[in-house]
Amino acid sequence: MGIEDPRATFIEGTYYVMYTAYSSYGPRIALAKTDDFHTFERIALVSEPGNKDGVLFPEKIDGLYVRLDRPIGLGVGSIWISYSKDLSNWGHSKVLISPRKGYWDSYRVGASAPPIKTEWGWLEIYHGVQMTSAGPVYRVGTALLDLEDPSRVIGRCKVPLLSPREDYERIGDVPNVVFACGAIVEPNGEVKMYYGAADTCLCVATAKLEDIIRYTLNEVNA
Amino acid sequence: MGIEDPRATFIEGTYYVMYTAYSSYGPRIALAKTDDFHTFERIALVSEPGNKDGVLFPEKIDGLYVRLDRPIGLGVGSIWISYSKDLSNWGHSKVLISPRKGYWDSYRVGASAPPIKTEWGWLEIYHGVQMTSAGPVYRVGTALLDLEDPSRVIGRCKVPLLSPREDYERIGDVPNVVFACGAIVEPNGEVKMYYGAADTCLCVATAKLEDIIRYTLNEVNA
């Protein structure tokens, strides 16, 4: 009944788009591919209902495709990692990043951008939610995953990378939301993160990759 | 944090046990195997959290292992079917049997016994739940699936095969529950279904296979 939050990953010459497909049984993760972003070919529905926020790694690791997602389970929203030989059948799922009590991501977390390969590890830009009496606050943070074993978390920022502060992030159909679905690294090391604000407008934020890494490792003050 | 509802399937000389494994993230489907029911070897956790009632078909179909399960999704409990080449990675999930408004299985359904191969099709003994103001009533019913394409439902009983009627099924820690995890067909065509009653005692019920089939196809009156 609808499509939500597509995330594009470039693998060996093709763009793969992992997105949330809504059915009457709940959200599922779906996969399509495209060469031109005009015509898309559906590959498969790659989860049973009750899953969102799927992102695909940009290359195989140990011969396997790897993805992150957020199964609903008991309602605790954690980021999980799964593996596949063929992009259709998935398995060996493990929990990767869970909410942290007392932090900006205490209520729920989910993958935002497809992991970015860096010399320090896979940089995952994710969203964290804090619940308040007036509703959720969505913020953006980062985690660093081991290059060879991405189920191992090397670092995770204690303070969010981006919080709703500007009027266009605080005021809109859903106040207090910054939510990214993609980011790219320019040749000069500048990261451009595209994000929606207050479910009402589109924005881009920039930072140096090295600064983000140090931030993720909590080596700089917020 | 616990194991629940194991279902044993005999495939090519080995017993595979599909069961519900409880974690702090919710229930997952797990698979183990055994030759003697004394020592078990864990194969894999074969779903992300939020899934229960997994049963394995007793043979490959079109070269693939097949299972039924019940992803939580939006809370609507339906039986789904999934496929695998290797018992660890699963995909191509489709909804198979959903609750029916106004019937004995209006609130939730889940697979109970591993499918039984018959000349008329795969016989699936499943449980259906009707919700009342005093809690759920768990009953046992049946569906018949196409032998070559088990994602196709041939028949489904309109009236339950077994309902809580005896005192030991109506009175106990969880009243009004009959719940099966397995059934066998004797050489003479008698089906023996083993089930728990009121979450308090263990029972066995018998019926002729042919009678169950006609019942499933609603060819006999309840």
Next chain:
Amino acid sequence: MGIEDPRATFIEGTYYVMYTAYSSYGPRIALAKTDDFHTFERIALVSEPGNKDGVLFPEKIDGLYVRLDRPIGLGVGSIWISYSKDLSNWGHSKVLISPRKGYWDSYRVGASAPPIKTEWGWLEIYHGVQMTSAGPVYRVGTALLDLEDPSRVIGRCKVPLLSPREDYERIGDVPNVVFACGAIVEPNGEVKMYYGAADTCLCVATAKLEDIIRYTLNEVNA
């Protein structure tokens, strides 16, 4: 999507049946009539959605048809009284009987049998619900309404007339339920009340009308 709890009232040679009609918008009160209980003619849906337990008085009062029902409103289940010139258009609704804290009818009340005309007033046999941690207990009680102004309550029993005590009232699909939809007075003054027990079997209970009246006026000990 279904019909529930029909109550028959005999007015000037015709049987009127007021019942609950379930739609996808919730329950509504509907009215039909019959001469032989074989063929029924629908008269009208006589409430908007969110109403149950309608019963019709057996004669006009002050030239108006009168009914009792139970609008859902805020979820507090009270018995209301309404009036009509033509059985289709209704108005002048007022609350009549509400739940009483600390009594057997503390959680919800609803009309059960159509009011019975007696020399002491209109006798309304109604159901009261007490909520427990294991679900509701449905009991039967009585109220006496003024003959000329049935919106005036003359008496109301403090202790229920009938409570689930027998095994067939305590054990069944919905334990601890006695629920009546009709009662008749025999020429010798004996009241026969027909009721369902545990949503599983049908029963009849008897009492002398005079005893019920004194019970309703709390003139006898329970």
Next chain:
Amino acid sequence: MGIEDPRATFIEGTYYVMYTAYSSYGPRIALAKTDDFHTFERIALVSEPGNKDGVLFPEKIDGLYVRLDRPIGLGVGSIWISYSKDLSNWGHSKVLISPRKGYWDSYRVGASAPPIKTEWGWLEIYHGVQMTSAGPVYRVGTALLDLEDPSRVIGRCKVPLLSPREDYERIGDVPNVVFACGAIVEPNGEVKMYYGAADTCLCVATAKLEDIIRYTLNEVNA
């Protein structure tokens, strides 16, 4: 315990005001009349509890008064239509406008302004609610009803007529609310719609009647 959302309709020389009256049993629809908006005469409570957003048509149709309202029923908020000979007794209720999945009015709808007679049909300005994780967004839209049979919907806008966009509509005691209770058509065809914004201030918006009609029939792009 309070009065809410009065809507005034001018019929044959008198102003009728249909409003929501709060009782401890929930909201009910009430009717009063006035000639000068200084003194009001109560006519009747015209619904049982569990109803809101009543508006009266400005003339009788087929000899009957007609109103729209929003019975709570199962919690699904739809607009219903009812009829009356005398303004006190109402009946023949039917559902008229329901929420639409995937649209701006997916969660709940209710009548806002009394219907306006136009040559194309009865123009009903209604409110639609979309639920978000941060609470509801209230918007204003339109439907066109058949002049002779107002239970027949001729058109319904796919895109809202007015959404919270200005700061005074987005910021206030209840953010993201535009909610109208009345509109008038000037002799020159200009519609003036009076509405509350963010439950904090009062506003007026204007549009040409013909533009609104074409908008309602989805003949113009949003």
Next chain:
Amino acid sequence: MGIEDPRATFIEGTYYVMYTAYSSYGPRIALAKTDDFHTFERIALVSEPGNKDGVLFPEKIDGLYVRLDRPIGLGVGSIWISYSKDLSNWGHSKVLISPRKGYWDSYRVGASAPPIKTEWGWLEIYHGVQMTSAGPVYRVGTALLDLEDPSRVIGRCKVPLLSPREDYERIGDVPNVVFACGAIVEPNGEVKMYYGAADTCLCVATAKLEDIIRYTLNEVNA
């Protein structure tokens, strides 16, 4: 608005009764005293609202009165211990016994009988609740507290002392409940525990004190 679950403790020639007093703000713990169980003198309300299951120790410890109770807090029902110089002002509250996942007392616990002094420690007979899809199962178990520092738990039974098994414990207004408010030790070492069954009848169960102690220390098999 009512009194519930009184527990009598004999201290220096007077019977003190600690009970739950229901107000419109929720349950509170109250204290009264009596010499003859005919006339009672209220001493004080000894908790703010949101507390139940208060029991008083039969003697002062280190010069202080001691009680157990069950503050509601976040809804997790644990047994707490508090101290007082004068029976009216209380303080130094600490948690004592909490629910245990996977056990018979996984959902909620509360003190049942006032602690009994034994040579092995204070024997506390408490109730534990396990939640099922059909409602709670109330069982009786025991803990042993240090004689000199009753905030120290020496032992706690893994298996309940008494579970609903008899028909009169399983069938009644609240099925599957055994709930004690008092127990006495006869000179011959026999413990008589008085308890309610299914909120419908009163019962007594007996056991040897030494057996209960060994059971509490899990030295015997269930």
Next chain:
Amino acid sequence: MGIEDPRATFIEGTYYVMYTAYSSYGPRIALAKTDDFHTFERIALVSEPGNKDGVLFPEKIDGLYVRLDRPIGLGVGSIWISYSKDLSNWGHSKVLISPRKGYWDSYRVGASAPPIKTEWGWLEIYHGVQMTSAGPVYRVGTALLDLEDPSRVIGRCKVPLLSPREDYERIGDVPNVVFACGAIVEPNGEVKMYYGAADTCLCVATAKLEDIIRYTLNEVNA
């Protein structure tokens, strides 16, 4: 797991800080003292779990310390008063200020600033919450308590003293919140109230004490 909403009271040369201490059993009221606001000495946890918003009076009354707090009880948030001889053991709790239907403090109330002694009585600056479909609105109001018997309320403002009106009070992590934890009276009679706005910034508001008193007694128009 955290500290919230500290309130400082100066008694006989020492600053006492009453604050909310979060445990896994829920919030409790805790008391510490300090001379320099650098080092703090914990005195005691002075409530069981399920209590917040404790404030201490700045002097003993009738030889007793006095505090206000907000026990959770049934979820209705009222301000209660309690007494103590020694700051550790508390008792004689009574309800003091409850929510008022139809007012700005209809949903919940809690003490904000420690009571201020004035010639007209103890001035309590408290917060009141009104619930809307988009979340709560937190406002500041006042009550006047009898100097000799502070459990007697002399006056209570009908209209809030301070409501979210400025952008920095309406926009932020929790919109529409003004929440004070302290206020001082300058020698010239000016009250300085320090408060948080939208859970995002800190503010101070000023008013003349005499104006606040007249406002509390509803002697001035809002």
